[in-house]
Amino acid sequence: MIFRVFDKDELKKLFNVMVSANKVIGPVEIGRDRDNKPIYAFNEVKSFDSVRLDYTTTKLPAKRYFLPFKENLATFSLDADDWQKKVDYNIDRPFIFFGLHACDINALNKLDKVLLGSIYPMPYYAAKRENMFIIGLDCTPQPYCFCRSMGADTALHGFDMFITDVGDLYFVEILSDTAFNFLKNIKTAEPVEDDHIQYMKVVSEKNKKFTTHVDTTDLTKILDMEFQSDVWKQWGEQCLACGTCSKVCPTCYCYGVEETIDINLHGAKKTKFLYSCNLIDFAEVAGGHNFRPERHSRLKYRYYHKHRGFVEAYEESLCVGCGRCGEACLAGITVPEVIASVRGEAG
Amino acid sequence: MDAELRFVNVISDAQMKQHRKSDLSTFEYTYKAEITNIHRLTEMENLYRIQIIDPEERRQFFFKPGQFLMLELPGIGEAPFSISSSPARHGDVELCIRKAGNLTNFLSRVGRGTHVGIRGPLGTSFPMEQMHGQNILLIAGGLGLAPLRSAIAYTQDNRSRFNSVDIIYGAKDPSQLLFTYLYDVWRADDIELSIIVDKPDTSWKGPTGLVTKIIEKMFAERDVSFYKNTYAIVCGPPVMFKFVCNMLNQKDIPMQKMFVSLERRMHCGMGKCCRCNVGSTYTCLKGPVFDYWTVMNLKEAI
Ligand SMILES: Cc1cc2nc3c(=O)[nH]c(=O)nc-3n(C[C@H](O)[C@H](O)[C@H](O)COP(=O)(O)OP(=O)(O)OC[C@H]3O[C@@H](n4cnc5c(N)ncnc54)[C@H](O)[C@@H]3O)c2cc1C
Numbered sequence: 057m058i059f060r061v062f063d064k065d066e067l068k069k070l071f072n073v074m075v076s077a078n079k080v081i082g083p084v085e086i087g088r089d090r091d092n093k094p095i096y097a098f099n100e101v102k103s104f105d106s107v108r109l110d111y112t113t114t115k116l117p118a119k120r121y122f123l124p125f126k127e128n129l130a131t132f133s134l135d136a137d138d139w140q141k142k143v144d145y146n147i148d149r150p151f152i153f154f155g156l157h158a159c160d161i162n163a164l165n166k167l168d169k170v171l172l173g174s175i176y177p178m179p180y181y182a183a184k185r186e187n188m189f190i191i192g193l194d195c196t197p198q199p200y201c202f203c204r205s206m207g208a209d210t211a212l213h214g215f216d217m218f219i220t221d222v223g224d225l226y227f228v229e230i231l232s233d234t235a236f237n238f239l240k241n242i243k244t245a246e247p248v249e250d251d252h253i254q255y256m257k258v259v260s261e262k263n264k265k266f267t268t269h270v271d272t273t274d275l276t277k278i279l280d281m282e283f284q285s286d287v288w289k290q291w292g293e294q295c296l297a298c299g300t301c302s303k304v305c306p307t308c309y310c311y312g313v314e315e316t317i318d319i320n321l322h323g324a325k326k327t328k329f330l331y332s333c334n335l336i337d338f339a340e341v342a343g344g345h346n347f348r349p350e351r352h353s354r355l356k357y358r359y360y361h362k363h364r365g366f367v368e369a370y371e372e373s374l375c376v377g378c379g380r381c382g383e384a385c386l387a388g389i390t391v392p393e394v395i396a397s398v399r400g401e402a403g
Numbered sequence: 404m405d406a407e408l409r410f411v412n413v414i415s416d417a418q419m420k421q422h423r424k425s426d427l428s429t430f431e432y433t434y435k436a437e438i439t440n441i442h443r444l445t446e447m448e449n450l451y452r453i454q455i456i457d458p459e460e461r462r463q464f465f466f467k468p469g470q471f472l473m474l475e476l477p478g479i480g481e482a483p484f485s486i487s488s489s490p491a492r493h494g495d496v497e498l499c500i501r502k503a504g505n506l507t508n509f510l511s512r513v514g515r516g517t518h519v520g521i522r523g524p525l526g527t528s529f530p531m532e533q534m535h536g537q538n539i540l541l542i543a544g545g546l547g548l549a550p551l552r553s554a555i556a557y558t559q560d561n562r563s564r565f566n567s568v569d570i571i572y573g574a575k576d577p578s579q580l581l582f583t584y585l586y587d588v589w590r591a592d593d594i595e596l597s598i599i600v601d602k603p604d605t606s607w608k609g610p611t612g613l614v615t616k617i618i619e620k621m622f623a624e625r626d627v628s629f630y631k632n633t634y635a636i637v638c639g640p641p642v643m644f645k646f647v648c649n650m651l652n653q654k655d656i657p658m659q660k661m662f663v664s665l666e667r668r669m670h671c672g673m674g675k676c677c678r679c680n681v682g683s684t685y686t687c688l689k690g691p692v693f694d695y696w697t698v699m700n701l702k703e704a705i
């Protein structure tokens with residue numbers, strides 16, 4: 057890995073070089089909540105001053121750029137009994153992501169495992185993923201963050217460069233040749249021993265700031281043993297089955313497919329839309345049988361998929377501990393509390 | 404340097420033609436096929452004969468009994484169906500489809516010559532080769548005969564490779580019996596066929612009750628040595644296969660020599676949409692065919 061340091065003023069220059077020829081997505085403030093706290097989102101940014109490098113967590117992940125809520129898998133032209141199918145992966149340019157936190161980068165790394173694996177890789181995702189240039193940015197743990205428990209507080213790969221604020225300077229890890237070349241546009245220097253010390257100090261300060269923890273020891277086994285546990289029923293009573301948790305989750309990818317005929321009857325579309333396993337008809341089949349009719353069985357399934365099934369398949373969980381779902385849930389259901397209760401710990 | 408990033412096109416035209424599981428283009432690749440015949444089996448079920456139009460693609464289409472495909476009618480929908488025909492027929496398949504919803508009802512109204520799309524074959528299969536030299540029990544309830552029919556066809560095509568072949572088939576009433584035109588052919592191929600209906604009509608001369616009644620009769624007639632060399636495939640609703648498999652297990656047929664096919668909602672068939680998950684197992688990839696031991700160990704399976 058190559059490390060460099062550069063003056064804080066240089067970052068704007070780097071941004072300007074990038075934005076001069078590319079679409080750049082970055083964290084911006086889009087409003088205030090009722091406590092007058094900023095609401096952040098990943099949007100297209102044209103000027104460096106609108107990028108909020110100090111952002112906490114965006115309400116929605118950057119998912120819409122690589123797993124849009126709705127996209128056409130195919131379009132058809134219809135002609136009597138015949139038709140032609142046209143497949144488009146719905147991307148025509150690269151995007152630069154300026155300032156993703158480690159959790160959101162790790163979310164992409166997890167998605168890659170399912171969506172880019174060797175068994176039926178998904179071209180719609182692959183096409184967008186291949187065209188993402190990612191600049192990571194360090195962050196400050198919030199009260200709801202438990203990424204450290206999930207092993208997602210640092211990103212080891214899945215970015216082009218990762219920037220850490222070490223006081224007077226930015227410390228940057230460079231993973232790709234493209235990133236290395238971009239950095240030639242600004243003044244950077246080889247880090248000296250003092251910079252390393254400063255970097256390590258920043259990291260250890262950050263680690264002290266985590267207040268929420270999840271115990272994942274033996275969690276797959278515990279989930280199996282507690283499959284019939286009453287705690288699921290209690291969470292089910294609380295859950296509104298609204299599906300918000302999946303919508304805001306950077307690692308949720310489940311979907312449904314629908315076909316529609318154009319009004320002029322000459323064309324048709326096959327559309328994919330992200331879905332949530334908490335919605336009532338997720339596992340309902342034709343004829344009306346529903347494999348998970350109760351809210352608690354669906355909520356349990358979501359945890360089961362993330363914290364057991366995915367672990368079994370890839371030796372890591374499908375949750376990065378970003379805390380978005382808990383923050384967005386109107387019923388106040390949070391991952392740390394659910395897992396603690398399943399483990400039999402008083403919540 | 405030039406600040407503009409290069410756009411990466413993930414699939415070149417050259418790659419578009421391959422269909423390995425690991426190819427990006429496989430995901431949404433559709434074989435264009437034609438409905439060459441529609442055979443009305445009952446009031447609710449039709450048998451569709453569907454042929455991949457391109458002769459080369461048709462020849463290259465290999466599947467195994469128990470596998471399914473995704474059938475698409477552009478603008479109407481796409482859904483999974485078990486292939487009901489002999490694997491020796493390659494891409495000239497038969498699907499036995501019950502009217503159940505949007506797509507299936509629409510299909511019941513289209514005519515010969517309609518073009519449809521096919522993705523697949525998908526999922527696991529009954530391990531027919533493993534069963535060579537053994538007795539086979541093929542047990543179906545209701546529409547379960549659809550996936551079973553492909554296994555039946557395989558035993559017909561390879562009759563010398565199996566000892567006794569039994570089909571035990573139960574339906575609600577005589578009007579719902581599927582594939583009636585084939586019963587004589589099966590018998591001619593030395594397959595023991597027992598049919599039972601739950602609600603007989605006035606013309607019904609066969610036994611009445613559930614498939615378990617036929618199995619009990621079989622238990623009374625055959626000695627223990629029979630079950631030592633026997634595989635079973637059980638297709639039907641979960642309550643049915645659970646009951647039947649547990650009965651067979653009493654005769655010491657190992658659970659790993661019994662196979663069932665699970666049905667779940669599916670929107671991709673390729674391990675991506677998650678709609679088919681049982682516990683955390685993808686029915687479309689690890690199934691739909693499972694041995695009974697595996698099913699017993701799946702959370703949420705029965
Ligand atoms: C592995 C497998 C094999 C099958 N084999 C057969 C068969 O041989 N013959 C047969 O008649 N039926 C079979 N089915 C059931 C068949 O898929 C459903 O009847 C069909 O999906 C109903 O679609 P629809 O559009 O008419 O219904 P709608 O209710 O309008 O369904 C809309 C969509 O939901 C999904 N869906 C709904 N019900 C089911 C279901 N039961 N299974 C999977 N997806 C569903 C599909 O994507 C479908 O397009 C099989 C299902 C599976 C999973």
Ligand code: SF4
Pocket residue numbers: 294295296297298299300301302334355381384385386387388389
């Ligand atoms: S857990 Fe919360 S956000 Fe998720 S479906 Fe239930 S109520 Fe909605």
Ligand code: SF4
Pocket residue numbers: 301304305306307308374375376377378379380381382391
């Ligand atoms: S489950 Fe919740 S905490 Fe975990 S990654 Fe998804 S939104 Fe973040």
Ligand code: FES
Pocket residue numbers: 668669670671672673674675676677678679680685686687688
């Ligand atoms: S059908 Fe989509 S994951 Fe199995």
